[in-house]
Amino acid sequence: MLVSAKEMLEKAVAGHYAVGQFNINNLEWTKAILTAAEETKSPVILGVSEGAGKYMTGFKTVQDMVAAMVDEMGITVPVATHLDHGSYDGCKKCIEAGFTSIMFDGSKYPIEENVAKTKELIEICREKGMSLEAEVGAIGGEEDGVVGQGECADPNECKMIADLGVDMLAAGIGNIHGKYPENWAGLSFETLDAIQKLTGDMPLVLHGGTGIPDDMIKKAIDLGVAKINVNTECQLVFADATRKYIEAGKDLEGKGFDPRKLLKPGYEAIIDKVKEKMELFGSVGKA
């Protein structure tokens, strides 16, 4: 069933596990992630970036596709449709399209403007029963030329944004989007601990889940991380499985060129990867 992310994350904080946000790009991606969630009885958050929303012709298409799939597939676990790193305008569009959750990434605005816009969006979300994620500081990525260490958020600023009434908070703790550089210094548990102590039961969000060692993920969950974003890792396994299929010449055998066959190995690879992550995050059986 389609729900906001609020309740599933409150349960995750109380139960000391994390719910995965897996980003979707098309029908196969969505079907694979919903299948993995249902088979493992895990709550799940489907992340949609503004780029992916555009790619799928708009947020309404995405929302209606997910809603129809949840219905047609008989999905019983809680599912949230969540805008990932939304702009102010993107948030408005997703609210209109019927998303159940949004992330407002106001990190490019001066703090006063970030606060004002966040407050306005919180109000709309409350009214509509949606959840809202805010970001403090900026979480970099390889495209930003980040090397060594990602940014760390100011715990006091985290507390200030948490107190506005957001439902989940993303804060930089040395994490980075995309693949991690060789010389990455790891997560700053000191920062995470300081943020958690000030924000209490606020579900904390870890972006850039791809390539963080499993023991660091587990420690982060122990310290209050209740939502972990995974995107690149599903893209990598999808591409790898598709490459193997083509390099083995399978598209040239019989009707191997049929897209339903051509995309199947990648689709199955996503199911396996998502299940593996749900196991690691501890969300299996928690739906």
Ligand SMILES: [Zn+2]
């Ligand atoms: Zn992110």
